[in-house]
Amino acid sequence: MKHDPTFWLLARATGLTAYVLLTASVLAGLVVKSKPFGKSVKPATAVDLHKLLALLGLAALAMHGITLVLDRTVEIGLGALLVPGLAPYRPLWTGLGVLAGELMLIVYVSFALRRRIGQKNWRRLHWATYGTFAAATLHGLLAGSDSGQPWAQALYVGAVGAVVFATAWRALVPAGPRPRPRPEPASTPTEGAS
Secondary structure, X not given: OOOOOHHHHHHHHXXXXXXXXXXXXXXXXXXXXXXXXXXXXXXXXHHHHHHXXXXXXXXXXXXXXXXXXXXXXXXXXXXXHHOOOOOOOOHHHHHHHHHHHHHHHHXXXXXXOHHXXXXXXXXXXXXXXHHHHHHHHHHHHHHOOOOOOHHHHHHHHHHHHHHHHHHHHHHHOOOOOOOOOOOOOOOOOOOOOO
């Protein structure tokens, strides 16, 4: 009996799609404060796009996991989708993918908990996005079956380059005009002064 590659192809496609959507979400999040497009992109629009891309990325990630479980090329059980290192196929690198997915979910859920956990803690948690992106990149490069292909390598190099550039832009370029200092009120002469 011949092996049907449908689920294997879907697993690869949804994994790459999840990675592209994660990259786009990270970039949209960086755009919120750095405003590289000036006033043409409103912060609320960038935040909505950021959240939508993250949600779509999570949906693609869920499909990636489901299709891996359904595929018979590599036997991956449901437990391997939840516990890093349980997958028999390249356990370290697939485990990084599981960890990246779990961090991605936690950061996404934090949007709904922002008021409860406070702005400061929410921002700290959002720093995990860089770890998520790095883990997802390593997972794709070292566990992905297409990572040796020139187009896949170009995808990963482009994604990393875009995130590094956007991060540098956000860190080095001021977000907008700084508020002008208020002039000090003119002093009034005191009574009885000569």
